[in-house]
Amino acid sequence: MEKKIRMRVNGTKVELQVPTNRLLIDCLRYDLGLTGTKEGCSVGVCGACTVLMDGEMVSSCLALAVFADGHEITTVEGLAKDGELHPVQKSFIRYGGFQCGICTPGQVVAAKALLDEIPKPNEEQIKEWMMGNLCRCTGYYKIIESIQKAHQFAK
Amino acid sequence: MQPFEYRTPKNLKEVQQELKQFGADAKLVAGGTALIIMMKQRLVRPTCLISLSSVRGLAGIAEKNGALRIGGSTTHREVETSSLVRRRLPLLAETYRHVATIRVRNMATVGGGLAHADPNQDPPPTLIALGASVKASSAGGSRMIPVEEFFTDYYETVLKPDEVITEVSVPRLPPNSAGAFLKFLPRTADDYATVSAAAVVTLDRSKKIFSDVRIALGSVGTTPIRAREAEAVLRGQPVKAEALRAAAEKAKQAVDPISDFRGSAAYKREMAGVFVRRALEKALEGFKRVKSAPSRQSKRRGRR
Numbered sequence: 001m002e003k004k005i006r007m008r009v010n011g012t013k014v015e016l017q018v019p020t021n022r023l024l025i026d027c028l029r030y031d032l033g034l035t036g037t038k039e040g041c042s043v044g045v046c047g048a049c050t051v052l053m054d055g056e057m058v059s060s061c062l063a064l065a066v067f068a069d070g071h072e073i074t075t076v077e078g079l080a081k082d083g084e085l086h087p088v089q090k091s092f093i094r095y096g097g098f099q100c101g102i103c104t105p106g107q108v109v110a111a112k113a114l115l116d117e118i119p120k121p122n123e124e125q126i127k128e129w130m131m132g133n134l135c136r137c138t139g140y141y142k143i144i145e146s147i148q149k150a151h152q153f154a155k
Numbered sequence: 156m157q158p159f160e161y162r163t164p165k166n167l168k169e170v171q172q173e174l175k176q177f178g179a180d181a182k183l184v185a186g187g188t189a190l191i192i193m194m195k196q197r198l199v200r201p202t203c204l205i206s207l208s209s210v211r212g213l214a215g216i217a218e219k220n221g222a223l224r225i226g227g228s229t230t231h232r233e234v235e236t237s238s239l240v241r242r243r244l245p246l247l248a249e250t251y252r253h254v255a256t257i258r259v260r261n262m263a264t265v266g267g268g269l270a271h272a273d274p275n276q277d278p279p280p281t282l283i284a285l286g287a288s289v290k291a292s293s294a295g296g297s298r299m300i301p302v303e304e305f306f307t308d309y310y311e312t313v314l315k316p317d318e319v320i321t322e323v324s325v326p327r328l329p330p331n332s333a334g335a336f337l338k339f340l341p342r343t344a345d346d347y348a349t350v351s352a353a354a355v356v357t358l359d360r361s362k363k364i365f366s367d368v369r370i371a372l373g374s375v376g377t378t379p380i381r382a383r384e385a386e387a388v389l390r391g392q393p394v395k396a397e398a399l400r401a402a403a404e405k406a407k408q409a410v411d412p413i414s415d416f417r418g419s420a421a422y423k424r425e426m427a428g429v430f431v432r433r434a435l436e437k438a439l440e441g442f443k444r445v446k447s448a449p450s451r452q453s454k455r456r457g458r459r
Contacts, residue, residue: 001158001159001160001161020158020160020161020204021156021158023191042195043192043195044188044192044258044259047258050258056232057258057261058261058262059258059259059262062187062188062191062192062262063187063191064161064187064204066161067187069163128257129257131256131344131345132256132258132259
């Protein structure tokens with residue numbers, strides 16, 4: 001059983017036919033080739049698959065592709081503009097906000113959503129917001145620092 | 156996941172038509188955070204998913220005749236961040252804030268959470284303590300079900316197959332009332348509770364006597380549990396530490412926890428008493444002039 005969906009992915013209109021049981025993460029990775037988004041736990045706990053739906057964080061491993069019909073999806077590939085990295089990406093690089101990197105796309109996307117809402121979050125706000133994004137390297141201090149200092153890279 | 160039909164009705168009438176067509180093999184889906192996991196694990200195998208996300212008028216929060224009316228498709232995050240809820244019933248906003256993570260709260264809905272009926276969830280104890288009701292609608296009309304009577308077993312409710320949760324109604328607190336919700340989390344901050352407890356306390360005009368108390372617990376049985384005997388111990392009694400301890404003892408008798416990776420049954424029972432007492436203490440902190448509660452606090456501080 002299939003369904004036609006229309007969505008905007010990283011600013012580009014996309015129209016495609018998907019099986020109704022297609023997960024959003026699989027649609028992004030395999031149908032659209034956007035492999036930046038990673039799958040970790042597959043049950044919505046680890047945050048690796050975080051994408052934004054209409055600007056709000058969701059687990060793309062818990063969402064069906066058909067849920068995205070009519071919505072705007074932002075993945076890590078959509079953060080850079082005109083070849084220039086998003087301030088939070090620059091900050092993660094400058095302040096070492098990643099180690100092995102598997103959780104990084106989810107961390108960066110979640111952090112972007114936070115900074116859209118609170119441009120200069122304090123440590124408590126960062127911890128509450130980022131609670132659902134796990135880093136198995138336990139590089140949390142650097143991640144917090146990267147988010148806290150991201151505003152330095154904003155124009 | 157096995158293949159399934161996916162329907163997006165625009166109104167409740169169309170939802171009813173889809174339910175009629177697909178019968179018991181259909182599942183309603185809102186945020187999907189619980190259902191999709193169960194489908195991935197093949198615990199549930201619907202032949203049709205009926206999405207509520209395009210149904211008009213199911214989301215939103217309003218105040219009517221003093222009660223908060225929360226649409227069934229309102230997300231947890233919306234309840235948590237609503238200025239109306241924070242102003243009228245901060246306890247409710249605070250309780251929804253405890254659920255999982257912001258990412259999950261962006262998707263999970265109030266009605267979907269209740270229909271999922273996992274006894275480890277956070278909102279039900281608070282909703283029971285607040286005296287909230289669920290509005291269930293079907294082709295035959297709608298009925299109000301007290302949240303306290305809504306759950307029947309693990310993942311089971313009194314909802315009929317053709318009923319949809321369209322609203323949760325939470326009455327205004329009586330004067331001289333305050334509440335608290337506490338979630339015991341010995342593992343991680345985004346976990347389900349090992350034990351959770353909600354208490355809503357109403358004092359008499361002197362603020363020295365309990366005129367009413369409602370206590371409910373989560374994660375300690377096959378459904379959320381209202382601790383009526385613990386409440387009875389307090390009603391009409393002076394606000395004193397001994398009374399709180401007696402209520403905590405009664406709460407321990409009301410629960411029926413299982414041993415699992417969040418703790419043994421005996422430990423959870425003990426913690427149910429502890430957390431009911433602390434929830435009552437925290438609720439009483441809402442009344443600044445109460446004498447017995449602060450004295451306990453200062454004693455504890457002295458011991459540290």
